[in-house]
Amino acid sequence: MAIKAQLFITCLAEQFFPNVLKGMVELLERLGVQVAFPEEQTCCGQPFFNSGYRTQARELALKWLKVFGRSDGFIVSPSGSCVDMVRHHFPELFPPGTPERRQATEVGARTFEFTQFLVNQLKVTDVGARFPGKVTYHASCHLLRGLAAREEPKALLRGVQGIELVPLLGEETCCGFGGVFSVIYPEVSKSMMEAKVRAIDATGAEVVVACDAGCLMNIAGGLRKTGSPVRAMHLIEVLTAGREAS
Amino acid sequence: MSQVPTSIDFRANSQQVPPKMPAAVQKATAKFLGNRAALVEALGNDLWQTLRQAGHDLRLHAINHLDHYLEQAERQVTKAGGHVHWARDAEEARRIVLEIAGQHRAKLVVKSKSMATEEIGLNHALESAGIRVLETDLGEYIVQLKGMGPAHIVVPAFHLSKEEIAELFHEKLGVDAPAEAEKLTQIARMKLREEFLAADLGVSGGNFLVAETGTIVTVTNEGNGRMCCTVPPVHVAVVGIDKVVPDWESLTVLLKLLARSATGQKLSCYTQFISGPPQTREETGPQEMHLILLDNGRSRILQTPECRETSICIRCGACLNICPVYNHVGGYAYGYPISGPTGAIFASQILGVKAAGALPFASTLCGACNDICPVKIPITEILLHLRHRVVEGDELEGAAAPYALRMGAQAGAVAFGTTWLYRFGSQVLKRLQAPFVREGWMAKLPAPLDRWTTSRPFPAFAADFRQWWRRRSR
Numbered sequence: 059m060a061i062k063a064q065l066f067i068t069c070l071a072e073q074f075f076p077n078v079l080k081g082m083v084e085l086l087e088r089l090g091v092q093v094a095f096p097e098e099q100t101c102c103g104q105p106f107f108n109s110g111y112r113t114q115a116r117e118l119a120l121k122w123l124k125v126f127g128r129s130d131g132f133i134v135s136p137s138g139s140c141v142d143m144v145r146h147h148f149p150e151l152f153p154p155g156t157p158e159r160r161q162a163t164e165v166g167a168r169t170f171e172f173t174q175f176l177v178n179q180l181k182v183t184d185v186g187a188r189f190p191g192k193v194t195y196h197a198s199c200h201l202l203r204g205l206a207a208r209e210e211p212k213a214l215l216r217g218v219q220g221i222e223l224v225p226l227l228g229e230e231t232c233c234g235f236g237g238v239f240s241v242i243y244p245e246v247s248k249s250m251m252e253a254k255v256r257a258i259d260a261t262g263a264e265v266v267v268a269c270d271a272g273c274l275m276n277i278a279g280g281l282r283k284t285g286s287p288v289r290a291m292h293l294i295e296v297l298t299a300g301r302e303a304s
Numbered sequence: 305m306s307q308v309p310t311s312i313d314f315r316a317n318s319q320q321v322p323p324k325m326p327a328a329v330q331k332a333t334a335k336f337l338g339n340r341a342a343l344v345e346a347l348g349n350d351l352w353q354t355l356r357q358a359g360h361d362l363r364l365h366a367i368n369h370l371d372h373y374l375e376q377a378e379r380q381v382t383k384a385g386g387h388v389h390w391a392r393d394a395e396e397a398r399r400i401v402l403e404i405a406g407q408h409r410a411k412l413v414v415k416s417k418s419m420a421t422e423e424i425g426l427n428h429a430l431e432s433a434g435i436r437v438l439e440t441d442l443g444e445y446i447v448q449l450k451g452m453g454p455a456h457i458v459v460p461a462f463h464l465s466k467e468e469i470a471e472l473f474h475e476k477l478g479v480d481a482p483a484e485a486e487k488l489t490q491i492a493r494m495k496l497r498e499e500f501l502a503a504d505l506g507v508s509g510g511n512f513l514v515a516e517t518g519t520i521v522t523v524t525n526e527g528n529g530r531m532c533c534t535v536p537p538v539h540v541a542v543v544g545i546d547k548v549v550p551d552w553e554s555l556t557v558l559l560k561l562l563a564r565s566a567t568g569q570k571l572s573c574y575t576q577f578i579s580g581p582p583q584t585r586e587e588t589g590p591q592e593m594h595l596i597l598l599d600n601g602r603s604r605i606l607q608t609p610e611c612r613e614t615s616i617c618i619r620c621g622a623c624l625n626i627c628p629v630y631n632h633v634g635g636y637a638y639g640y641p642i643s644g645p646t647g648a649i650f651a652s653q654i655l656g657v658k659a660a661g662a663l664p665f666a667s668t669l670c671g672a673c674n675d676i677c678p679v680k681i682p683i684t685e686i687l688l689h690l691r692h693r694v695v696e697g698d699e700l701e702g703a704a705a706p707y708a709l710r711m712g713a714q715a716g717a718v719a720f721g722t723t724w725l726y727r728f729g730s731q732v733l734k735r736l737q738a739p740f741v742r743e744g745w746m747a748k749l750p751a752p753l754d755r756w757t758t759s760r761p762f763p764a765f766a767a768d769f770r771q772w773w774r775r776r777s778r
Binding site for chain 2 (some may be wrong): 079103110
């Protein structure tokens, strides 16, 4: 029986990185996963939760649980941050012992970030991708620390033919995005982002890979601002490069 | 920074950071982190994690039974001939120290490094009463000469270069000092030696308070701490009530965690145990010893279960060293003597979110602090709760954020949570942005998003996945 997965596309990826989503669909299907897209989905509520607005976060969490709770099987997302929200913060939004809490815990346990889904659930590290070039990797904070995915993204990168993976100094240091942080404290966010961009430039890589839309908006914007030749890409874009979305 | 702050503007402070400071901070924190990592590796990660868990559990146990252990400590200190005072708040703590100083007609107070006395603004209070106060920790001595507070809870002057310190010594002490660490230390040492001998009162903090024997433990590296506690005729220790630990067995676990996490040492050069004043004529030391147990909002922290672990902090500074925000602004931006992630959670509870509501937001929630904390404080979880307290209020405090902001959030939640509105909005934005988009980016956005675009362009709205999916599924 085919493995089923519902796509949790996340609001940031939907608005700014639609090609990552198309790539994710194609990759999953190529790996034999039967993909479904619950069209009622919007945002998981993380921006509200992280800003302290729990009332609003709870409303969005309830909606999310209604949309995704209907079916069983995996829920897969191209964002570690949003999965961390669903898996670890949704349950906190509801008092212990309530049906909502139970549902949040149950659904959270089958919600996976894309790289962890591939490497740990499908047991795949080589998806048959080819990407000739020098690439460096930035570890997105919530994927790394919230979901403990230190190796999965790099395992997938190492599985790409022709790739030269070079280490990034301060790979695990935050890029300064931090969601609401970037607009509340723009000056500090900027200096953190600039430090990240300098480190990326120093690797001599052509591409920097990250696995979260927030980091990518910040890093890609910073690279563009400084006129750096380095391109920021989501890991999925590297894994699907050369194959046009149909 | 010897006065207690009433309102903290992190953004304004962060823009006043001296340009050279971040690089100096990063150089120093990298060194501490490197030393720490080497020692953790030598110990083995498994053992380190076991120690962290043990440290967490026993600290939490102590604060969960605070009344029991504090009363035990009080009995032991009193039995040993020390005087115990309970200070409800900063004002009361200052008054107690001033009274003791008054009884002894003190003119000069020497201090070993203490964050609790920074917290209560003790130096300012003593100086206002005409008493000279001298910091004797080298870093504190330097920042005091500079008229500032600590930039880091463990290494207060670490952001200053040898050259800056030499210049400061020249200006303030009238000595020609070469910019060499050893020579500068010698100068400070000579100056301080005279002061130790002349001092009427020695003030210290306490890293731990061991309940079973009533022992005040201080962890230092320069020996100035024991001078403060032994040379002057009177010793006053100001210790937060959350510093109490049950017994010596607990203490050994915490000492292992503390020095490694703080400075990358197995043990600090001086670990001092003070269990009361001298008992016999043969013993030397101060004739009088006072322990001031400082609450100042600590028991309030314990009222919120989600924030309780704020109080198990052992003030090692590792979370400052690893924090990317701290590394770009240093300690002064926090506007409070205890800075960095642990300072953000502590200060916003001690001062309240109306005064310090800016601090829980001074984090990207990257979580590096959680992972490095030797007693496993879930710092980002506490920051999240405090953000909630700021904008919505909780059982302890009413909301500090303006009502309009809450209405805005509610409107946002409706837009984000109503599928048709959300989809409609994203298509409208795609149309509206069209004249401003160049190569997929927008260089400028209206407020408040101009705060983003002053630093980097904003990506163009590009949502078309839903259409793609539908076409494909037909």
